Amino acid sequence: MLMIPASRENVYTGSPLDRVSGKRDDADWIQAQLQDEAALFVPVWRSRNLMRGVEQGEPHAVLLSRSGAEAVRMAGGPWAFLGLWEKRPVFAVDCSETDDPLPLLPPAMGAFSDLRMVAGLLPEGEASVLAHARGLMHWRVKHRFCGVCGTGMEPRSAGNSMSCPGCAAQHFPRTDPAVIMLVVRGDHCLLGHSHRFPNVKMYSTLAGFVEPGESLEEAVRREVMEEAGIAVGLVRYHSSQPWPFPASIMLGFYGEGLTEDIVIDPDELKDARWFSRAELRDPEAHGFALPRVDSIARRLIEDWLAA
Known part of the structure; x- marks a missing residue:
């Protein structure tokens, strides 16, 4: 099996932010960044991001100024420092407790939309910043109480960790590793159709979460x-992709198929097939669809086709 390099960066990677994590515990420095007139705020509402131009097919992120974000911050949701973008401090702020946050914002600020629908169309770097804010705010909203003793937690490190005042446990954002793999045998590759796919015609690479005590290669083979x-x-690494929907990182691989006869797990897959290169180059003519363009699954397929 040939080594197939990634043709370009995956969507949600290539962040323009300098996270300056060593400054997160400097309360005076963080406060100065919050008061900086150049500060930018990334609002998140119920896991959606604020954007303009979505309906026109030309989306771009809407980041708020300090004054524009004041009303959203006063709504009482969590916030966190993300990093510096060209030396400008960038914060995420969640406004999910508000039924309709748009009236709190300056006029004509766009709308809150699902990032996954438009990520591949955003200007360079924006998808990564919005995904970063979305993932961190999801963790803050969903993990307000200590998993050890149940006490309400307090934010630390400028919102990037939580501390329990009851038992002193420290909690950090969770990222679950998942392997995603294109299995190749000769001039064919293996794709499956999951019961969970909203597109009834879509076939995609197989994927699954890594289990405790398991290497990535072992997880590929087991799944x-x-x-x-x-x-x-043989299992070969290709690339990775943050997938904060809600809290994963996808680790992409190619796998060498040693056998041919497919026996699906009906609880996991509705169907699985071997597809030829010719079929993958014209899926519509063969009655199926490929995964979305912003996914690492699509990148694995496209890079194999181009190899």
Whole structure:
């Protein structure tokens, strides 16, 4: 199996932010950044991001100035420092407790939309910053109480960690590693159709979460065997992609298919097939669809086709 390099960066990578994590615990420095007139705020409302131009197919992120974000911050949701963008401090602020946050904002600020629908169309760097804010705010909203003793937690490190005043446990944002793999055998690759896919015609790469005590390569082999009954030999890394929907990182691989007969797990897959290169180059003519363009699954397929 050939080594197939990533043709370009995956969507949600290539962040323009300098996270300056060493400054997060400097309360005076963080306060100065909050008061900086150049500060930018990334609002998040119920896991949606503020954007303009979505309906026109030319989306771009809307970041608020300090004065523009004041009303949103006063709504009482969590906030966190994300980093510096060209030396300008950038914060995420959640306004999910407000039924309609748009009246709190200056006029004509756009609308809150699902980032996954338009991420591949955003200007360079914006998808990464919006995804960063979305993932961190999801964690803050969903993890308000200590998992050890149940006490309400307090933010630390400018909102990037939480501390329990009851038992002193420290909590940090969770990122769950998941392997996603294109299994290749000769001139064909293995794709599956999940019960969960909203597109009834879509076939995509297989994927699954890494289990405790398991290497990434072992996870690739186990998931493919469990879902499709295919034995996998050599496993090669391709690239990774943050996937804060809500809290994962996708680790992309190619796997060498050692067997051909497919035996699907009906709880995981509705169907799985071997597809030829010719079929993948013209999926519509063959009655199926490929995964969305912002996904690492699509990148794995496209880079294999181009190899």
